Amino acid sequence: MKAEKILVIGANGQIGSELVEALVHRHGAARVVAADLHTGFCGSEVAFAKLDVLDSKALRALVVAEGVTQVYHLAAILSATGEKVPLQAWNLNMNGLLNLLELARELLAEGRLLRVFWPSSIAAFGPNSPRLNTPQYCVMDPTSMYGISKLAGERLCEYYHQKYGVDVRSLRYPGILSSKTPPGGGTTDYAIAIFLSAKKREVFECFLSQDTTLPMIAMEDALRATLSLMEASPEQIKIRSSYNVTGLSFSPAELALAIRQRLPAFQIRYVPDERQAIADSWPQSLDDSRARADWGWKALIGMDQLVDGMLA
Ligand code: NAD
Numbered sequence: 001m002k003a004e005k006i007l008v009i010g011a012n013g014q015i016g017s018e019l020v021e022a023l024v025h026r027h028g029a030a031r032v033v034a035a036d037l038h039t040g041f042c043g044s045e046v047a048f049a050k051l052d053v054l055d056s057k058a059l060r061a062l063v064v065a066e067g068v069t070q071v072y073h074l075a076a077i078l079s080a081t082g083e084k085v086p087l088q089a090w091n092l093n094m095n096g097l098l099n100l101l102e103l104a105r106e107l108l109a110e111g112r113l114l115r116v117f118w119p120s121s122i123a124a125f126g127p128n129s130p131r132l133n134t135p136q137y138c139v140m141d142p143t144s145m146y147g148i149s150k151l152a153g154e155r156l157c158e159y160y161h162q163k164y165g166v167d168v169r170s171l172r173y174p175g176i177l178s179s180k181t182p183p184g185g186g187t188t189d190y191a192i193a194i195f196l197s198a199k200k201r202e203v204f205e206c207f208l209s210q211d212t213t214l215p216m217i218a219m220e221d222a223l224r225a226t227l228s229l230m231e232a233s234p235e236q237i238k239i240r241s242s243y244n245v246t247g248l249s250f251s252p253a254e255l256a257l258a259i260r261q262r263l264p265a266f267q268i269r270y271v272p273d274e275r276q277a278i279a280d281s282w283p284q285s286l287d288d289s290r291a292r293a294d295w296g297w298k299a300l301i302g303m304d305q306l307v308d309g310m311l312a
């Protein structure tokens with residue numbers, strides 16, 4: 001493996017905190033730099049930089065000073081929070097990505113390669129997208145500001161690749177389930193909060209209705225997909241907008257049943273709020289056959305392993 005220098009932006013977040021650990025495991029702590037708007041990264045002994053990705057000069061200075069060859073850009077405002085602060089969500093989600101793509105374009109013109117990972121989301125689909133086994137290519141008419149920014153971001157990624165040759169890669173993540181760092185304000189967050197309530201023997205108030213099926217993935221699988229995509233040869237990456245990937249699909253009622261099989265006293269109440277409308281506009285399951293065909297993706301973690309892992 002070529003010696004990479006890897007920058008993770010948004011390293012304090014749900015995904016960043018675990019991605020940094022996975023990268024350290026693969027490349028060694030000296031090859032990874034964690035960056036976030038807020039200090040407080042308390043993972044491995046990696047260098048930490050306080051960075052606002054909206055500050056393009058600071059971003060360039062950090063990338064050049066550290067000799068960075070790969071960036072994982074995870075700073076964003078997620079779906080539920082995004083509906084509370086839509087202009088901030090648009091600004092961060094679009095201009096953070098644009099700053100990075102512009103930097104990659106400029107560096108390429110100077111003869112330096114910068115490989116970029118940026119996640120899209122199931123939120124890029126909308127009410128007129130097929131909801132079952134949603135294909136890679138179909139109508140996409142997102143209704144949340146978050147989803148609109150993700151779809152626009154996908155178009156920017158493909159544009160920068162086709163027009164300038166920027167090596168940018170992306171996945172449309174489903175809801176990611178993990179227990180290390182709390183999620184950052186998404187519509188799929190109920191599927192993490194439910195485990196905390198179950199462990200505390202509390203009645204869980206679910207903000208989605210019992211039959212709201214959504215695509216999900218265990219963090220371990222999400223990280224494996226991310227690293228596989230970034231380690232694939234450029235020729236394998238045939239889609240430069242964003243690849244569908246998925247783990248499994250379930251509804252709150254199905255997840256509650258799986259928890260009750262392990263903790264029989266567990267109770268749940270359904271109190272749908274404004275996040276229901278967001279979830280109702282998203283796919284229930286995804287067709288990730290292009291990721292399987294192009295770079296060998298396959299999810300490994302099913303319902304039983306997921307629930308056992310989260311409870312543990
Ligand atoms: P998160 O909210 O947990 O973490 C985001 C991090 O970005 C935070 O630590 C925050 O401090 C940092 N940040 C915010 N503004 C910043 C700025 N201006 N400069 C630098 N850092 C800044 O989010 P996450 O769940 O880890 O998601 C990471 C990415 O994955 C996002 O693009 C998100 O849309 C995408 N995604 C996540 C999920 C999921 O289920 N977690 C699903 C689909 C897509």
Ligand code: SER
Pocket residue numbers: 078079080120121122123146173174175176185186187188189
């Ligand atoms: N988990 C994310 C959210 O709910 C999906 O992008 O916002």
